[in-house]
Amino acid sequence: MTTPFRFTLAATDGRARTGTITTPRGEIRTPAFMPVGTAATVKAMLPDSVRATGADILLGNTYHLMLRPTAERIARLGGLHRFMNWDRPILTDSGGFQVMSLAGLRKLTEEGVRFSSHVDGSKHMLTPERSMEIQRLLGSDIVMCFDECPALPADEATVAKSMRLSMRWAERSKAAFGDRPGHALFGIQQGGVTPELRAESAEALQRIGFDGYAVGGLAVGEGQEAMFGVLDYSPDMLPADKPRYLMGVGKPDDIVGAVERGIDMMDCVLPSRSGRTGQAWTRRGQVNIKNARHQDDPRPLDEGCTCPACRSYSRAYLHHVFKAGEIISSMLMTWHNLHYYQELMAGLRGAIAAGRLSAFVAEFHAMRAEGDIEPL
Structure with a gap:
């Protein structure tokens, strides 16, 4: 019997929530940060190392994987989890954002998007149905609806037209996804920075019904203030008993x-x-x-950090291997950054559970305001 996909809230503090997403491949502690494994790898990291930082789930990229090595090849080789040696949950995006930002010549119609590959110029058609098929072939645990993501700033009429197309595509995505026990399909709220359009999108998605809901169309050039402005109301438009996913974000603050x-x-x-x-x-x-x-500094990047870069290497060494173009530079620096991000998530989860989030956030900002340690 397949473990059902479910979301359990454990505690809230203000609007912040902590809980668990249960999948057949393991639990995801929320709030969760998902490292991005664009082409079936988190660059410069082994899967075991990514797991050691505390990551419960990775993100894979439909657009990149459909072009190279192709979803069909990955399926023949046993699916994305086996292919990349990651046995825990994987979320795949729908490919919509990359088609808009990376692909060559493209033509958008009601049916989908016809585009030229940025890899070799080959022609492809990505539709809601094809996106669902690719994500099924990959075997991802959380599948994203196919949507269009217009770059901001854009005028309201453009955003409204795009959002309504995305809602029609969401309906087609749901129909094409079908009944897949243990796998989840997330809808994506669009509407730019306009509350009325966000509300219309949220209502349309809830009528269709999804296992989780993403806030899409942010972190695309509108700036933090505008993004937080939308987040001040948009998550509350989505069901409280389902996970809420903010796509493509971001910096620690x-x-x-x-x-x-x-x-x-x-x-x-x-x-x-x-x-x-x-x-x-x-x-x-x-x-x-x-x-x-940093070139003569024997101290670690961060004295309080337990990652391999901070535990075993000096700033002087990290400076040297970066300047020398050595591969270990990318490995150690990436490991440190992913470790820091996962430590931040663990801190947020603990603070929400203990009802002391505001104190945690104040400490977070105060420490950052101090800036780096003084040079030697």
């Missing part, structure tokens, strides 16, 4: 602000991408390991 406003799940390439470019996220804010001030 974005995450804290989103959790305060009732978000349960987030993903972002930032910790891994920053790691590869020599940026470390710490409790004292960002550290740029490229800077010459």
Whole structure:
């Protein structure tokens, strides 16, 4: 008998929530941060290392995987979990955002999006039905509806038209997803920064009925203030007994602000991408390991951190291997960043459970305001 997909709330503090998403492949503690494994790998990390940072779930990318190595090939090889050696839950996005941002020539119609691959220029058609088929072939645990995500700022008429198309596509996604015990389908709320459009979208999604709901169309250039403005009301438009997922967010202070406003799940390439470019996220804010001030510094990135980079290596070493272009630089810096993000999530979960979130958030901001330790 397949374990049913379910969401259990354990505690709330203000609008913030902590709980558990249960799937056949394991539990996801919320609020959860999902590292991004775009092409069936979290760059510079082994799956066991990602798990060791505290991650319960990874995100895979429909657009990239359909182009290379193809969903059909992954299915023949036993599905995405076996292919990438990750036996815990995987969420796959629908491909809609990447088609809009990465693909070459594209033509949007009611049916879907016809586009040219950014890899080799080959022609493809992505529709709600095809997106559901790809995600089924991949075998992901949480499937996202196919939607259109217009870049902000955009005028209200454009946002409204796009949102209504996404709602029609959501209905088609639900029909194509079918009955798949143990697998979940999430709807995606759109509507830009307009409360009336967000409300219309939330109502349309709830009429269709989903296992979870995402707040989409944010973190696309509107800035933190506008994003928080939307999060001040949009999560409350979605069912309280289902997970709420904010797509593509973000920086540590974005995450804290989103959790305060009732978000349960987030993903972002930032910790891994920053790691590869020599940026470390710490409790004292960002550290740029490229800077010459670190070249003679025997201290760790963050004295309170227990990741391998901080436990066993100095800032001087991390500076050296980054400057030398050594692969270990990406490995250690990415591990540190993912560890920091998961530690932040654990701290948020504990604070919500203990009813002391506001104190936790105040400490978080105060520590970041202090800035990095003084140079030697």
